[in-house]
Amino acid sequence: MSGPLVSIIIPFYNDGYVNQAVASALAQTYPHIEVIVVDDGSTANQHLLDPYRSRIHYIGKANGGTASALNYGIRMATGEYIAWLSSDDIFYPHKVAGQLGHMLSRGALISSTDFDLIGAHGELLKPQLAVKFASAADFLRALHTFCPINGCTVMMHRSVIGRIGWFDESLRYTQDYDYWLRVILSGIDFHFVNSPLTAYRWHDKSGTSRYLDQVNAEFGIVHGRYVHGLNGLIARIGG
Template sequence: MNSSLQGKPIVSVIVPTFNRANLLPRAISSILQQTLSNFELIIVDDGSTDNTAEVVKEFTDPRIKFLPLGKNYGGSYARNQGIKAASTELIAFLDSDDEWLAEKLELQVKRLQESDDPLATVVYCLGYECVEGQRKIPSLHLHEGDVFDNLLRGWLPPTTSLFMVKRSALLEVNGFDESLPSFQDYDLWLSLAAANNHFLAVDQPLIIRYFHDQQIRGNLAAKSTGLEIFKNKWSLAIKQRVGYIEYWKLISLKMSIIQLIKVGKSVEEGKRLMAFRYTVGLLQHLPWSINMIIRGIVLSTLGNNGYRSVFMMKSKVMQLINGFDKFQY
């Protein structure tokens, strides 16, 4: 290993966690296997009631710091406590149910160090998404520099696990907004961009993001409340800078996702008629809800298992088509 990658910590890795003792070891192991070794790992336990503390104790690496909060405050508060406890200027985030590939820290530090943009404080990367063992790289256009208008139009790297940010920039915008029960990461990137912080990108997948039943994406109350706070905070900026059409497109897409979650929950509860009603309700968000309407119809008709089968089959077909296209001239 390059000796320049060893010694005093230059990156603080923050992992907030709540009742994920079964998933946390995978995240910790992926951090400890990084090719850049001079980091500190701050695990913020947001009031877990499982055996999270015992799981962390099984890792004896001296770079690990365990920060138990005593009760459940929420992801934003937990991440902010990690930022406050950090001893370095570079902060990297990893959700406790995700994992990093080995070069994640090294390549992001290198990208920041080699940049000639004096305003660059944020670096992100691509990532894999893993659903039921199937891994893919979702489409994400890479924007660099001043990305404020791109964010206002709805562009969004999908998870904090992709990011590394300078601590001074985070403190300047007061970190994550603790009033938001959802959309916290989107709000933070907007706040950073609005404060003239520039973004950089590493054009390769360096994380694996897993989808599972424990995730907050199923928390309808958090999604709905967060969207209302988000709208109140950013609607004026969106309308003024990128226009009313872009505003309604963004909000319609977010509301459609919440509506589709309602469809899924109704199906889980055996309320197929209610699921169809929620699907019909997606019509009010046209033309931007067409994809969600199709998903809602499949989900309402075939149920969760049929829905997963259809879209897994679609994913495999697309992979075959993409593989075939590589041989075309």
Template sequence: MTRPVVPVSVIMPAYNNAATVRRALSSVAAQSVAPMQVVVVDDGSADESAQRAQSCAALLAPTELVVISQANAGAGAARNAAIALAKGEFLAFLDADDEWLPEKLEHSLAHLAGADILFVSHDMDVQSKVGAVVPMDCAVHFNRARDPFSALMRRGFVATSTVVARRDAVLAAGGFAIHLRAAQDYDLWLRLAQNGRFVVFPGAWTRYHLNDSGITANVEQRRLCSLMVLHRNMVGLYGRSGAWATVILRTAIIHYEAASAHIGRRQLGPALAALLRFPYCLAGTLLLFLRGKSTPGGAECR
């Protein structure tokens, strides 16, 4: 039975993912509807990621496979390079070490039917290196929220490999901020959410694979970038109920998560340092918010 081809370009950055990229692309090939295009950007890998991806061309048919290589510039730059080559009306994001369940695209496109909906996301399963699977109920945070943007600002509940977005909306928002070495995806979802509606629907249609090599491994870098994302996007809170509480809570969560990550690695000194930085960072953040300023910086919190 021939699968219908849908106007979706799959955006996949790859960095030293030779061991997993075929699994990711196989999950695209197994979709109940076929995306018109997959763009894989090898971000300066030292392994055979690009070659392994290219070997999946026949597997993906009738989907067009485009594989390009670039000097290492980070996942955000790799995604932007893929977006520049995208032909589809919609962009579906999938990291090269994650995978989709077969009806992921079909369900996502159904929820994108409203013209004012800029992107959709859903629940996911998180699989550890030893194979243990933990379900992540992301939709509950969305469904409980009176104001979805404020809820997303307080705590990120949109994972990149779950997102399907309108290409014109992503381009209008400027794509991924390449100066951020972490949280570029969260930053983009917030910018999109300021400009239109989004939906997080139930159903774990993505499996996220944990590893130690990703950007999440650098705790301090993630803390700083998360603060920068808050500073860049808190202007969207003006006029919303509970804006001040959202800024305070988000700043607290950033530092709590950093401390928890350090404690998980038995790094008690850095954990204490993260907690001690909280009052200083909160004061600087609230001052920016009071002045009505949004900044791509974050030097106040270093």
């Protein structure tokens, strides 16, 4: 079996779940992968990666946040396709095979998938949590109020980077929302794979749960950048 190389990028900062994330990336049924762990200046839990060092690319850098770690990893990646996995989340074994198959069959440059919500101990809290939309206009309207795309479900062709550029490293929490808006407003179709291929972990140490006020404030700033473009796109497609 041959196919394009997929680079799985795992930004890591002190996270005690990182070994589970790496193990899930290495357990993919699709064979043509590389796993890149970008240590964003960690001071703890690096030892959890010791059993996997021979099977991953482990790259250290000064602390700069998730966007800088993603950009660093993408620059090091050699894959034709890029997938992002947070260090506290898990890819299911058929994640890459299922999503890549969908994209190749449809000529998609970028896609997201459904996902399950799990807790601190890996327990299933809610299956198939991704919000589903009846139309493209409904999806676009939702972007005014929240980000319906879970970043760790996204896979994209590396040509998207050439067209859109890099993640905005000035954004601490909403670099993903900013990037997806830039993709959509550039005219690239954002595909959705209606299958739960990732487990998204909610726990009391996650950045989203600890810094909700800051996340919401930054969301408002990013939304303000693109609100007119988003309204124009909704109007053009008849929403």
